[in-house]
Amino acid sequence: MRADARRNREALIEAAREVFREQGYDASLDLVAKRAGVGPGTLYRHFPTRESLMDAMLQSWVDRVNDTTDKVLLHEGPPRDLLLSWLQEYVGLISVHKGGPAKITGSFGVEGSAISTKCQALVDATDRVIDRLEDQGALRADVEAVQMCRLVGGVAVVADNGGLEPDDVRPMLEVVADGFLA
């Protein structure tokens, strides 16, 4: 890739991060281009779809998912606390921006979605937590990671849509956690 192309690509990703944070995932892409100091054509050449731009943006986010999982798994204590704190972190992770939860949670298993590859990081992370809990015999029999992701994702979506406070989210996560525990 040519030097100017690489430069513009980076500028676009950075601009997208800014603009999406400010205005949510529906923000005008032409604005992203303008903010990056390039023409719309350049944006669409680098990122043919809105999704592909998000995919690029979420690259570094995957690292954060993994780091957070490591941290949560360090925590010793009752299984319920472990699960609950993972669920809370999960909501935090996918609530990066307005509209993020819906975008991410809606992309599980939708093949062809650029974001769906990133979702795998979430499923893998959740799987690690589930493995730990299963070792402790704390879970009901048939728990699958994707299922848990979807359920918690749903909570995050409504929290995001409705502007819910953490205090409103907590009890919902408790319900979910208790539903998954043996």
Place this chain on the structure above:
Amino acid sequence: MRADARRNREALIEAAREVFREQGYDASLDLVAKRAGVGPGTLYRHFPTRESLMDAMLQSWVDRVNDTTDKVLLHEGPPRDLLLSWLQEYVGLISVHKGGPAKITGSFGVEGSAISTKCQALVDATDRVIDRLEDQGALRADVEAVQMCRLVGGVAVVADNGGLEPDDVRPMLEVVADGFLA
């Protein structure tokens, strides 16, 4: 209201029902107007916002919510079955059209939303089910109807977004149900 105005209003609601069913809630409103055989100006005079049009559309739906609740409450059997069948009906009720679950679930408690008034029907219905379950001492202590609506709504949203089959939804609802039960 003048006779022609009433006629157009009805035509618009009927057209909206058609178009939204075919294309989801993001469908072009000008198309709805055209389908109804009126100009865009007429549509926007009757329904200043997309929401207000939906609100009118959902009028008859409220009746269906109540009927369904009646039917579910007739069912005798273990509390868990009652709750589960309500949750399933709930998902069905709000999944009228593509995008419906997100629209409805995102409108709880958002005051000023025309749809939010319709959501009250859902909360009330859920409350009736909760009352029954509480009489049987089957629920955990602090269950609120809105909370349950949001949680199940979240499930419906991800089911809708991801094109999930009822078989995928069922286990998620079981988790939710078990989370709410004592």
Place this chain on the structure above:
DNA sequence: CACAATACGGAGACTGTCTCCGTTTGGCAA
């Protein structure tokens, strides 16, 4: 039947998406 009051409708302003193509730039080979 006439005349307000009420309602209609479509042209068009505005915004966002995405493409096409003439112009510019980077980097390699001579």
Place this chain on the structure above:
DNA sequence: TTGCCAAACGGAGACAGTCTCCGTATTGTG
């Protein structure tokens, strides 16, 4: 260094959707 051309740029503009304004048409009442 220079010249070349593939690679990349950028912005005009086609297209679609939202929503408004205002001249025109319709209703129903006195």
